[in-house]
Amino acid sequence: MTYITKPKVSHPNLPRNDLGLTARDYEGAVSTLCAGCGHDSITAAIVQAVFELGIEPHKLGKMSGIGCSSKTPAYFVSQSHGFNSVHGRMASVTTGANAANRDLTYIGVSGDGDSLSIGMGQFAHIIRRNLDMCYIIENNGVYGLTKGQYSASADVGSTAKKGPANRQMPIDPVSTAIGLGATYIARSFSGDKSQLVPLIKGAIMHKGFSLLDIISPCVTFNDHEGSTKSYAHTRAHFHHVIDADFVPPAEEIVAAYKEGEAMPVELHDGSKIVFRKVDKDYDPTSRAAAFSFLRDSVNAGEIITGLLYIDEETGDMHDLSGSVETPLSKLPYEDLSPGKAALAEVMSRYR
Amino acid sequence: MSNVNDVVVKIGTVNGTGSASANGLLMKSIFRMGIPVVGKNFFPSNIQGLPTWYEVRVTGDGYHCRADRIDVMVAMNAQTYTEDMAEVRSGGWLIYDSTWPRSRLLNREDINVLGVPLSAMCNENFDGARSRILMKNIAYVGVLAALLDIDLEVIKTLLEETFANKKKLVPMNLEAIRLGYDYVKEHFECPLPVRVEKMDKTRDHIIIDGNTAAGLGCVYAGATVGAWYPITPSTSVMDAYKAFAKQFRIDDETGGKKFCIVQAEDELAAIGMVLGATWNGARAFTPTSGPGISLMSEFIGFAYYSELPAVIINIQRTGPSTGMPTRTQQCDLLTCAYASHGDTKHVLLFPANPEECFYMSVAAFDLADRLQTPVMLLSDLDIGMNDWICPDLQWDDSYQPDKGKVLSAEQLESMDKFYRYLDVDGDGITYRTLPGESAKGSYFTRGSGHTKYGAYTENSADYQEVIDRLLVKWETARTLVPEPEVEYSKFNKSAILSIGSCDGAVREALVQLKDKNVGLNYCRVKAFPFPKSVREFIDKHDLIYVVEQNRDAQLRSLLILDAEISQEKLIPLLHYDGMPIGADFVVKRVLEEVAKGRAA
Numbered sequence: 001m002t003y004i005t006k007p008k009v010s011h012p013n014l015p016r017n018d019l020g021l022t023a024r025d026y027e028g029a030v031s032t033l034c035a036g037c038g039h040d041s042i043t044a045a046i047v048q049a050v051f052e053l054g055i056e057p058h059k060l061g062k063m064s065g066i067g068c069s070s071k072t073p074a075y076f077v078s079q080s081h082g083f084n085s086v087h088g089r090m091a092s093v094t095t096g097a098n099a100a101n102r103d104l105t106y107i108g109v110s111g112d113g114d115s116l117s118i119g120m121g122q123f124a125h126i127i128r129r130n131l132d133m134c135y136i137i138e139n140n141g142v143y144g145l146t147k148g149q150y151s152a153s154a155d156v157g158s159t160a161k162k163g164p165a166n167r168q169m170p171i172d173p174v175s176t177a178i179g180l181g182a183t184y185i186a187r188s189f190s191g192d193k194s195q196l197v198p199l200i201k202g203a204i205m206h207k208g209f210s211l212l213d214i215i216s217p218c219v220t221f222n223d224h225e226g227s228t229k230s231y232a233h234t235r236a237h238f239h240h241v242i243d244a245d246f247v248p249p250a251e252e253i254v255a256a257y258k259e260g261e262a263m264p265v266e267l268h269d270g271s272k273i274v275f276r277k278v279d280k281d282y283d284p285t286s287r288a289a290a291f292s293f294l295r296d297s298v299n300a301g302e303i304i305t306g307l308l309y310i311d312e313e314t315g316d317m318h319d320l321s322g323s324v325e326t327p328l329s330k331l332p333y334e335d336l337s338p339g340k341a342a343l344a345e346v347m348s349r350y351r
Numbered sequence: 352m353s354n355v356n357d358v359v360v361k362i363g364t365v366n367g368t369g370s371a372s373a374n375g376l377l378m379k380s381i382f383r384m385g386i387p388v389v390g391k392n393f394f395p396s397n398i399q400g401l402p403t404w405y406e407v408r409v410t411g412d413g414y415h416c417r418a419d420r421i422d423v424m425v426a427m428n429a430q431t432y433t434e435d436m437a438e439v440r441s442g443g444w445l446i447y448d449s450t451w452p453r454s455r456l457l458n459r460e461d462i463n464v465l466g467v468p469l470s471a472m473c474n475e476n477f478d479g480a481r482s483r484i485l486m487k488n489i490a491y492v493g494v495l496a497a498l499l500d501i502d503l504e505v506i507k508t509l510l511e512e513t514f515a516n517k518k519k520l521v522p523m524n525l526e527a528i529r530l531g532y533d534y535v536k537e538h539f540e541c542p543l544p545v546r547v548e549k550m551d552k553t554r555d556h557i558i559i560d561g562n563t564a565a566g567l568g569c570v571y572a573g574a575t576v577g578a579w580y581p582i583t584p585s586t587s588v589m590d591a592y593k594a595f596a597k598q599f600r601i602d603d604e605t606g607g608k609k610f611c612i613v614q615a616e617d618e619l620a621a622i623g624m625v626l627g628a629t630w631n632g633a634r635a636f637t638p639t640s641g642p643g644i645s646l647m648s649e650f651i652g653f654a655y656y657s658e659l660p661a662v663i664i665n666i667q668r669t670g671p672s673t674g675m676p677t678r679t680q681q682c683d684l685l686t687c688a689y690a691s692h693g694d695t696k697h698v699l700l701f702p703a704n705p706e707e708c709f710y711m712s713v714a715a716f717d718l719a720d721r722l723q724t725p726v727m728l729l730s731d732l733d734i735g736m737n738d739w740i741c742p743d744l745q746w747d748d749s750y751q752p753d754k755g756k757v758l759s760a761e762q763l764e765s766m767d768k769f770y771r772y773l774d775v776d777g778d779g780i781t782y783r784t785l786p787g788e789s790a791k792g793s794y795f796t797r798g799s800g801h802t803k804y805g806a807y808t809e810n811s812a813d814y815q816e817v818i819d820r821l822l823v824k825w826e827t828a829r830t831l832v833p834e835p836e837v838e839y840s841k842f843n844k845s846a847i848l849s850i851g852s853c854d855g856a857v858r859e860a861l862v863q864l865k866d867k868n869v870g871l872n873y874c875r876v877k878a879f880p881f882p883k884s885v886r887e888f889i890d891k892h893d894l895i896y897v898v899e900q901n902r903d904a905q906l907r908s909l910l911i912l913d914a915e916i917s918q919e920k921l922i923p924l925l926h927y928d929g930m931p932i933g934a935d936f937v938v939k940r941v942l943e944e945v946a947k948g949r950a951a
Binding site for chain 2: 093094099323351
């Protein structure tokens, strides 16, 4: 694999965001993933989301582990710093990064192997800390780079390209995250960009841990008949049941929602998520409701997509530990050193 | 035998009975009398119920290691009474709780056995089971005060200071001291021939353990992120950091913390957090022990190759595997020097005492930032968890952290283009940028093959260029790390080369060997890679005894690998039973080698 420089083509009429940047300014290097890979669609959705949110590229941290999914931060916002860490450890690196600088926006891209097998422990614990980040799992049920082994998210009965059906129970990141206490939980499909972009925007603006489990078919190893993570299977079984619109802080909610069909939830920065097409009895702020809804859908063989749960009340890691507002990495040394006189006082305690 | 200020007292108790406070009181009262003292705690990996010992060596000569004899044994634990009695030197003293009679079989004719009815006295004078157990321990301090002639006023002052916030506990503790003291005064001839006498040798000194000093050093170094997973014997590093940070790092106006401590789910996560934080420009550290290093290894290699700073404080304990978690060793030298797969090597610092733990933890952050690589401070359980007498720690307010080659947004603006791994200055250290500063400084931090421009590569030449440049940086590191401590006389053709907590034993052994007409020079290495002066020192000698606390002569291996010393020249003297090394071991082993015909 070589490093290909993307040709720069001038498009003077492209729309610009509040920073005066075009979507082109949020692109990255040329993808080296297989043609048709679901991950590339997600990359495109990320580009659109951060462009529309008007995030300054240098204020974005792109985090990942190892695997096909974890390569993708190289393919979006090349003007941002990226941290391609070790397998299954993106969560801890992002925890440390956020501990040091809480002012940056963190988008982590992981896969089902990276998060649900080797990184399951860190995935669970970053949720406990409610770390302020957008955590995306590009979920294809298979190990691509090592050529087609089942991952922990492979469904019972789903067949490998050459082998028999999987018999082990899958780990579902969404129900796992609901159980562990995540504060923004959504599932989507790489083939549904209209649903994906607002979900990513909401996840970025949510203060706390946001999980996006995105079914993202592997065209090479898991897109055949018999696979439950193929494009065809996902299209046939996914239910776009909970729509969520993202409304930036400065904008009014103008869309016409029918009585009882829209439910706005205000985010930390004043922006809003408006739930629509929701069953009128469904409460996306109830963890118990989200969990039982999800169980019922699994039993019905449906892949429920949309924003399933949101909690804007619980504080993030810094709130829980009581850090100062200024990013710790920006504190001048004079604010950190107790100094000579204090040391003399400390010494008096050890005599 | 009469020894003033040269006494070794050992106390055998049961874990979890509060004996630590009694032993601390004993040691500190001797220290307050101006007499140098060494305290060693031998404790089990257990919360309550197993045997535990504390050894106090009163050393007017100011030595720093444990002695090879027990003058006075306080045998408070019936379970270990037999072995405790066996340890007393001939002519020494054994104190036991005579509330219950001992079998005649448990007597030794060549020692003096002094029975004190500690339990009986405490049961009569105190209420409640917990108080009685605690006060029984305080009472043996009273017994020793009478026998050794420790100043009761000093003890009283110490108790008043200790319980300044719980004043009602002072009279009870004083009464317990008094019970032991008076009983002994009444029944035995006091003081013993071995006793203490006021000196003036501890002025401007403190009693402190290495972990507290290291935690304090992290606060002074300006570390703001600490990530860790609890593991004996390193836990008290983070405890100390937390306590000092809570004192000195709270914002006056908001009450917000100017630090963030994350108790990680494991050591893999702890080091990952450290790297995330240093990537963002904060000073970050993780305290751990050997098993933690094993778990962190993948990330340590990542940090070496992607060139991120990290400070890892390894309080070594015995291995392999779980080993003996509450016993000491210097057994992680090789695993730390070359931690992780692939061609990796790391900067190590070797403190010998708590004082150096303080200064070297600050130095570790400066080196890590300067060199953009992990730096490991290799302390051990003996330094970390035992109380040592050290000169007062000093601080120079003109200190500024060396943040290394970090480009600001302004500097980036004035540049044509930024490349992360380009060796501009020829010292192997490249310029880095911090996220959040400027889009012009953006780059991709990765553990996969990369070119000097920071791009992904599978090209052989581009890959090799970067890992070769890391060797240039390694040579720069050699010039930046602390120089060894050397004692040299041109008349000596042989020398001892040692490391860390062996220092006290080696220095005392050098004095004893000189008395036996064996003159040796001395070099204590303080860092890896070894500065050139280490090689130069070795080259001036025919023979080097390498004293270290592990089975496989790991320091010797590092000398062979990094300083290219021929192995015939390096005679390993290895102490690795888990107990801190004493001068007696070094003397005995050197004399054995001399007897074999080795040059002295």
